[in-house]
Amino acid sequence: MAIHFDHKPGLVIYLTAGDPSLEATRSIALEAIDAGADVIELGVPFSDPLADGPVIQRASERALSRGTRLKDVLRLAHEIRAARPVAGLVIFSYFNPILRYGLARFAEDAAAAGADGVLVTDIIVEEADEYLAEMKRVGLAPIFLAAPTSPDERLEAIASHSRGFVYAISRTGITGKQQNLTADAAAVVARIRRWTTLPVAVGFGISNAEHVAQVAEFADAAVIGSAIVELIERSTPEASPGEVARFIKGLHLHQAELAR
Amino acid sequence: MASVINPASPSESRPGRFGIYGGRYVPETLMAALVELEHEYEAAKNDAAFQAELAGLLKDYAGRPTPLYFARRLSEQLGGARIYLKREDLLHTGAHKINNALGQALLAKRMGKQRIIAETGAGQHGVATATVCALLGLECVIYMGEVDMERQELNVLRMRLLGAEVRGVASGSRTLKDAISEAMRDWVTNVRTTYYLLGSALGAHPYPTMVRDFHRVISREMKQQILEKEGRLPTAIIACVGGGSNAIGAFYEFIPDREVRLIGVEAGGRGTALGEHAARFRGGVPGVLQGTYSYVLQDEDGQIALTHSVSAGLDYASIGPEHAALHDSGRAEYVSQDDQAALDAVVKLARTEGILPALESAHAVAECLRIAPTMAPHDILAVNLSGRGDKDMGILARELKL
Numbered sequence: 001m002a003i004h005f006d007h008k009p010g011l012v013i014y015l016t017a018g019d020p021s022l023e024a025t026r027s028i029a030l031e032a033i034d035a036g037a038d039v040i041e042l043g044v045p046f047s048d049p050l051a052d053g054p055v056i057q058r059a060s061e062r063a064l065s066r067g068t069r070l071k072d073v074l075r076l077a078h079e080i081r082a083a084r085p086v087a088g089l090v091i092f093s094y095f096n097p098i099l100r101y102g103l104a105r106f107a108e109d110a111a112a113a114g115a116d117g118v119l120v121t122d123i124i125v126e127e128a129d130e131y132l133a134e135m136k137r138v139g140l141a142p143i144f145l146a147a148p149t150s151p152d153e154r155l156e157a158i159a160s161h162s163r164g165f166v167y168a169i170s171r172t173g174i175t176g177k178q179q180n181l182t183a184d185a186a187a188v189v190a191r192i193r194r195w196t197t198l199p200v201a202v203g204f205g206i207s208n209a210e211h212v213a214q215v216a217e218f219a220d221a222a223v224i225g226s227a228i229v230e231l232i233e234r235s236t237p238e239a240s241p242g243e244v245a246r247f248i249k250g251l252h253l254h255q256a257e258l259a260r
Numbered sequence: 261m262a263s264v265i266n267p268a269s270p271s272e273s274r275p276g277r278f279g280i281y282g283g284r285y286v287p288e289t290l291m292a293a294l295v296e297l298e299h300e301y302e303a304a305k306n307d308a309a310f311q312a313e314l315a316g317l318l319k320d321y322a323g324r325p326t327p328l329y330f331a332r333r334l335s336e337q338l339g340g341a342r343i344y345l346k347r348e349d350l351l352h353t354g355a356h357k358i359n360n361a362l363g364q365a366l367l368a369k370r371m372g373k374q375r376i377i378a379e380t381g382a383g384q385h386g387v388a389t390a391t392v393c394a395l396l397g398l399e400c401v402i403y404m405g406e407v408d409m410e411r412q413e414l415n416v417l418r419m420r421l422l423g424a425e426v427r428g429v430a431s432g433s434r435t436l437k438d439a440i441s442e443a444m445r446d447w448v449t450n451v452r453t454t455y456y457l458l459g460s461a462l463g464a465h466p467y468p469t470m471v472r473d474f475h476r477v478i479s480r481e482m483k484q485q486i487l488e489k490e491g492r493l494p495t496a497i498i499a500c501v502g503g504g505s506n507a508i509g510a511f512y513e514f515i516p517d518r519e520v521r522l523i524g525v526e527a528g529g530r531g532t533a534l535g536e537h538a539a540r541f542r543g544g545v546p547g548v549l550q551g552t553y554s555y556v557l558q559d560e561d562g563q564i565a566l567t568h569s570v571s572a573g574l575d576y577a578s579i580g581p582e583h584a585a586l587h588d589s590g591r592a593e594y595v596s597q598d599d600q601a602a603l604d605a606v607v608k609l610a611r612t613e614g615i616l617p618a619l620e621s622a623h624a625v626a627e628c629l630r631i632a633p634t635m636a637p638h639d640i641l642a643v644n645l646s647g648r649g650d651k652d653m654g655i656l657a658r659e660l661k662l
Contacts, residue, residue: 046562046563047432047563047564048432048437048438048441048549048550048564049441050287050440050441050444050445050448050550051287051445051448053445057431064563069561070561070562094548095285095548096547096548096549096556096558096562096564097561097562097563098562099546099547099548099562100545100547100558100560100561100562101561101562121287122285122286122287122548122551123285124284124285124286124288124291125265125266125267126265126266126267126268126284127267127268127270127283127284127285128267129267129268129269129270129272130269130270132267144288145287145288145289146288147287147288147289147291147292148289149289149290149291149292149293149451149452150288150289150291150292151292153264153265154265154288154291154292156265157264157265157266158288161267169288169289172289172448172449172450172451172452173289173448173449174445174448174449
C-alpha cells in the first residue's frame with residue numbers, strides 16, 4: 001500500500017465522506033477502486049470550506065447534517081483499507097478539524113487506519129513545521145497543493161516537502177466544473193517537474209474524459225472531485241456506487257479509444 | 261542550497277505572528293498575492309508620498325481628528341469615573357471603518373488593482389469600501405450574508421447608491437463569517453486582478469497587522485487629547501470587539517502604558533450556550549478559521565459554531581489574532597455584554613448625551629455603564645464609540661417598540 005500510478009494518467013477520486021452516508025461512501029469508494037481509481041481522497045466535511053465551490057459545499061453540509069465526524073472518516077478509511085489493500089488512500093481536510101482532534105493523535109490514527117497520505121487545504125509550507133514532523137513520525141505522505149500563481153521558489157519548497165505526489169491546481173479558483181482546461185495547468189506542472197521526480201496530479205475542474213485525456217499529455221494523474229460528488233448528489237444512495245463506477249470506466253474507455 | 265521557503269513552528273517569532281497566534285492558513289493559490297501585498301504594504305509604509313496622501317484624505321475627507329468628548333451628564337449620573345467618548349461615529353460614513361478602507365484602497369491603487377472586493381457584517385465596512393471606491397474610481401463588489409442584508413438594509417441601499425454591487429451570501433449562517441468565505445472564494449478565483457479589502461484585524465498575514473496600523477490613529481489621537489484635557493493617561497479604555505479592528509486601534513498606543521487597563525467587550529448575545537453568543541474568550545478554543553490561528557467558537561469536532569448577536573458587526577466566530585495574544589498575556593481584559601444590555605445602553609446614551617451609538621459600540625457603552633459607578637471620581641474611562649446607530653433604526657424600532 002503506497003501511492004502509485006500504474007497507467008497514465010492515473011485517477012485520483014475525491015469523495016466527501018458521509019455524503020449521503022458513511023455506508024454509501026464506503027460502497028462508492030470500493031466500486032471506484034474496482035473501476036480503476038488509483039487513489040481515493042476521503043474528504044473530511046467542514047462547516048466553512050472556503051476553497052470549495054457550491055457542489056462540495058452542499059456535500060459537506062449533507063455529511064455534517066448526518067453527524068459525520070473526523071473519527072468516523074478515519075474508521076471509514078480503515079474499512080476501505082481492509083477491503084482494498086492496494087489502492088492509495090489520502091485523508092483530505094481543512095486544518096481546524098485536525099487541530100481540534102489533536103495533530104499527533106490524528107497522525108497516529110490516520111496511519112493506523114491505513115491511510116497513505118494527508119492533504120490539508122489550508123496548510124502552506126511555511127506553517128507546516130509541526131505538521132510535517134508528525135507526518136514523518138508516523139510515515140504518512142504530506143501532499144501539498146501547488147498553484148498556477150505559485151512562483152518558482154514556492155514550487156521548489158512545495159515539491160521538496162511533498163511525498164506521494166504533488167497536487168497541481170489547474171487554475172486559480174475554487175473546486176468545481178469548468179469548460180476547458182487552461183494553459184495554466186500544463187505550465188504549472190512543467191515548472192513543478194523542475195524540482196521533483198514525484199508524480200504530479202492535476203485537479204480542480206477536471207470533469208470528463210476529454211479533460212482526463214488532456215491531462216494525460218502533461219501530468220501523471222487527474223483528480224476528479226466535484227463531477228463525482230455531483231453525480232452522487234443527483235443519484236440515489238443505492239444507485240450511486242454503480243453510477244460512479246460507470247463514470248470512471250467511461251474515463252478509461254475514452255483513454256483506450258484515444259490510444260488506438 | 262537551502263530553499264528560501266522553510267517550514268516554521270507557530271511559536272517561532274516572525275512577522276504576522278502575535279505570540280502563537282496569527283500566521284497564514286490559506287489555499288496555496290493566495291500565497292503569492294499575500295506575499296506581494298506584504299511587500300507593497302511595507303513599501304507604502306515607508307513612502308512619504310503615500311503617507312501624505314492618506315493623511316490628507318483622513319483629515320479633509322474622513323474628518324480626522326475625531327473629538328474626544330467629555331460626557332458630563334453621563335459621568336454625573338453614573339457617579340464614578342470621568343467618562344470620555346472617542347467620537348469615531350462622527351467620521352464620514354459613520355464609523356471607524358473608513359480609516360482602514362482609505363488606507364487599503366490607496367494601496368490597491370498603488371498596486372494597479374482596479375477591482376476591489378470586500379466582506380461586510382453590519383455594512384459599515386461595506387459602506388466605507390464602496391465610498392472609497394467611488395472616490396478613487398474603482399470597481400467594487402461587496403459580499404454580505406443574507407441575514408445581515410435584512411437587518412442592515414439601510415447600509416445595503418447606501419452601498420448600491422454609491423455604485424457598489426452587493427452580493428448576498430446564502431450559505432452557512434448567512435452572516436459575516438460566510439461573507440468572508442465567499443469573498444475569499446472570489447479572491448482565489450480573480451487573484452491576479454482583484455484586491456481583497458478585508459475589513460477587520462483578521463485573516464492571514466499581513467491583514468491583521470496592516471488593518472491595525474490603519475486604525476492606530478485612534479489611540480494616537482486619544483493619547484494626545486487626554487493628555488491635553490486631563491494631563492494624565494486614562495484609567496481604562498473600553499472598546500467592543502468583533503473581529504477587533506476598532507479595539508486594536510484604540511488599544512495599540514497604550515499597550516506599553518501598563519497602568520492603563522484595556523477592556524475589550526464581546527457580544528454576549530442572548531445566552532451562554534454555544535450558538536447563542538459571540539464571546540470567543542468564553543468558550544472559544546484556539547483554532548484556524550479563514551486564514552488565521554486564534555480563538556474560535558467551535559464544537560468538539562472542530563466545526564465552526566453558529567453565533568448570535570443583536571449587532572451584526574460583532575456576530576463572528578473568531579477574533580483578531582493580536583487580541584488572542586493580548587488576552588493570553590493578560591495585557592488586555594475581555595468581558596461580554598448581552599443583547600439587552602447593548603439595547604439599554606443605546607437608550608441611555610441617546611437620552612443622557614444625545615448620541616445614538618451603533619449596536620456594536622453600545623456593547624462598549626454597556627460595559628462603561630457597569631464599571632463607571634464602581635470607580636473613583638478621579639478615574640478616567642475612555643470609550644471608543646466606533647460607530648453611529650442610524651443604520652440600526654429598523655432593529656431599534658422593533659426591539660424598543662419605538
